Amino acid sequence: MIVPFDLLRVGDALFFDAVEYIAVGSMTLRTAEGDEWREWLLAPHDIRADEALRTDRHRWLSHEPGDGLRLWSPIALPETVDAPSLKIGHRLRYRDRDYRVEDRYRFRTAAIFGDVGDDATTQESFDAADLRSGPHKLSIEWNARGVDATLGRQVGSHELLRWSREAGGAFAIRVRDAGSKVARTSGMVGKDDEPSSVFSGRHPLWQWLAGGMIVLSILLLERCGSDCEQRLNPATGQYATYCEDGIRSGGGRNFGSWGGK
DSSP, rough: OOOGGGOOOOTTTTTTEEEEEEEEEEEEEEEESSEEEEEEEEEEETTTTTHHHHHHOOOEEEEEEETTTEEEEEEOOTTTOOOOOOTHHHHHEETTTEEEEEEEEEEEEEEEOOSTTTOOOOOOEEEEEEEEEEOOOOEEEEEEEEEEEEEEOOOHHHHHHHHHHTHHHHHOOOOOOOHHHHHHTTTTOOTSSSOOOSSSSHHHHHHHHHHHHHHHHHHTTTGGGGGGGEEEETTTEEEEETTEEEEEESSSTTTTOOOOO
């Protein structure tokens, strides 16, 4: 299965919330236990990464198996919040929602690509707490340099492709071409000199249809939108996509897994 998130490149443009953002850089982050995920810094196209970070005009796009693809926006925590004192089970109220601390961990920056701000360095460590309120997640990170908090909502690959098309389509075209390449590879069966016919998987018609189905499956993978989350279904022992109006779809552990911390 093609993972559109993995096809993002420095310079890709995405248009959403009436702003054109540029993927200016990414970081690979790793916990002490070995869990790893990647985040992309999105900055408005007309400003540098440092300015976007300083003025809170940036966004983070993350992918972590088991949680899904998430778009994170910077927020200002209430002054009463003492981040280092947060423990699993503690609750925090923000914008009329009660968030519960689900995880507490330490992570470091393992690798940096592109521009994620002049202050970012590899091997820098952070403490963090992840909080949840239904499908909504709140992440708080801190170290000697201060405290950062972001609010994350689940997004689907179909949204990334739409945002790309509205910004010129370079990323969407790359995903389409990757789907076509997979289709062509899967269609090459038999001997090299076997004639290509409409009844053979090697025929261009079938390769085109297969490529279209791959891209279509990406578009439909998480159509349920930002009101959904992955949870274990106790009746089946498998993970399913739960939405505010019920179970939308189900599957294996990594079904619909687009997202990050």
